[in-house]
Amino acid sequence: MIREISVETVADAVCELCIQANHFLSTDMRNALARAAEQESNPLASRILGQLEENLQIAAEESIPICQDTGMAVVFLKIGQDVHFFDGDLTEAVNEGVRRGYTEGFLRKSVVGDPLLRQNTGDNTPAVLHCSIVPGNQVEITVAPKGFGSENMSRIFMLKPADGTEGVKEAIVQTVAEAGPNACPPLVVGVGIGGTFEKAALLAKEALTRETGAPSALPHIRALETELLERINALQIGPAGLGGNATALAVHINTYATHIAGLPLAVNLCCHVNRHAGCVL
Amino acid sequence: MEKHIRLPLTQEDIAGLRAGDYVYLTGELYTARDAAHKRMAETLDAGGTLPFEIAGQTIYYMGPSPARQGHVIGSAGPTTSSRMDKYTPRLLDLGMKGMVGKGRRSSEVIAAMCRNQAVYFAAVGGAGALLSKCIKKTETVAYEDLGTEAIRRLTVEEFPVIVVIDAAGTDLYGNPPC
Incomplete structure (x- = not known):
């Protein structure tokens, strides 16, 4: 049974995930940092790990990105083969999500449109998009902003x-x-x-x-x-x-x-x- | 050793700083990263003058995220310093006294630091939200068209850094001294 999904739904989700990923580190990463802090025996290293923990708290509480390098937006789409997208171009929808996420979320625009001419695109697009086709009728989206x-x-x-x-x-x-x-x-x-x-x-x-x-x-x-x-x-x-x-x-x-x-x-x-x-x- | 230093750095400050010292900086820092360094180099090549008097000053390799309403600045941690290495010895020869960034420097930079008696500090990379709290004022000085890469004057209070390379060339990351 073919499932219809509007590309606008994809854009909304990408927008939200860009903002979320840059302000809230996932639980698995927070736990891994906490374990590292427990096991650290070097005093300066412990002090730095303490700063990183405090940084995560400030980021979450005050809506300041965890790091000023809010990355190039790497987006993975696992698309169920029984999905049909409508309302426009899927790639453009992903870029629209990135554009809105980076603008509305006060994230840094770190992308230049041409690697040699180096003019900033001003909205952090384009994303780097990796799509794969999988069984089913769902779409799994992962946004992984990557710092350089x-x-x-x-x-x-x-x-x-x-x-x-x-x-x-x-x-x-x-x-x-x-x-x-x-x-x-x-x-x-x-x-x-x-x-x-x-x-x-x-x-x-x-x-x-x-x-x-x-x-x-x-x-x-x-x-x-x-x-x-x-x-x-x-x-x-x-x-x-x-x-x-x-x-x-x-x-x-x-x-x-x-x-x-x-x-x-x-x-x-x-x-x-x-x-x-x-x-x- | 823990120290509190007022910017701009004096010769006495510099002479007293050792690799490994934990320092809190208060005063003015200038931001510049890749694109601003390239433009400053082009300006000097063309016989022009820099958009601010660099002698005695400290550059922070940083491009912030945008400020939300009511905030002075967004996230504001250091970027990797080695990308600026190509341009740095010339700025040191023009009198720049301090740099704040993260990561290793080239032997050419370290030699120029020894020659000119300058210091390289590291701020903790990826702690941009925390560091933003120490920035009390920002003002764009030049290259506004570069967006996040513009040159800004920051007023900082108790901004935490670690001396990585001192004026004798001692390198906490392990390069041999000058």
Whole structure:
């Protein structure tokens, strides 16, 4: 049975999710930060984690964005194959939602229309939109505003099959070490292994939207996530990069089939303001 | 060590600051980030003068979110300083004395800091709501067309920062000193 959904409903939802994600950090992220604060033994690191907690409170109570970099709006739509959109262009509706959310929500407009000419578009559009078609008649929307302090420190590697698991581990730890203080630790480390060049990057981005600290369903990947989190925290980069245990809150790894000749690896770092808000229409 | 310092920085202040000191700044900061630095460099290349007297001043690498009604400013935390590294030694040679940002600096910047006796502070990245509470006044100084990237003069009170690189080149993030 085909379900009719107006694209205006999508625009309204995207608008609201942009504002929500930038003012209220999700419960899973808040819990992960609270756990990090409990386990921190470095006094300066504890002080910084305390400031981050206070920052979240002020943001929520006074409607001030958690971070001034309110990001480029990354929007995931999982569209049920029995849905029919009407009332206009779906992509334009998503951009309309971003435009309204960033204007009405007093969010920073951080997007330039051309990467070389660099004129600010003035309304934070366009969004980066990822659509997938799934069974059913619902639409699942996730808005994940992405700041560029951590985006700039993210890396992609086209490893060889001979590099294997060891090569993957080295590249991930190296990426975090090189990012150091720049990516605003404590981080969430999103990893994509497999697929093609662009698939690996998308897997890594999606991994950031997973409930923070929730393990992979695959036993060998779960073990890898645990080992990498320990190795990354042993780097002692710490909150704000000034030393301490809390370098990363979680490592999330998503995998996909790949080619006999390749081992693509993408590492998408996210700062402690790992924003994601979602709803189902 | 914890210190309270009034801006602009004096030579005595600078000489007394060590990497690792926790400092509360009160006074005036100038904001500038990528686009403003590029424009200042173009102005200097063309033989022009900067839109404010940079000698003795401290630049905060920050582009705020818009202020709601009744607020002085929106969220106002630091951006990554290394993107300004290309432009920074020249500004230090013109007399800039302090920088507030986050993350590592290049060896060229550190050398210019030692040469000119300047300090680099970090504010906590991602704490923009908290930091906004220390900003009491803002005024656009130049490049208004750049929106969030315009140059602003901020009046701050007890603005919390950490000395990351001092005037001797000691770097809390671990680069070797000058």
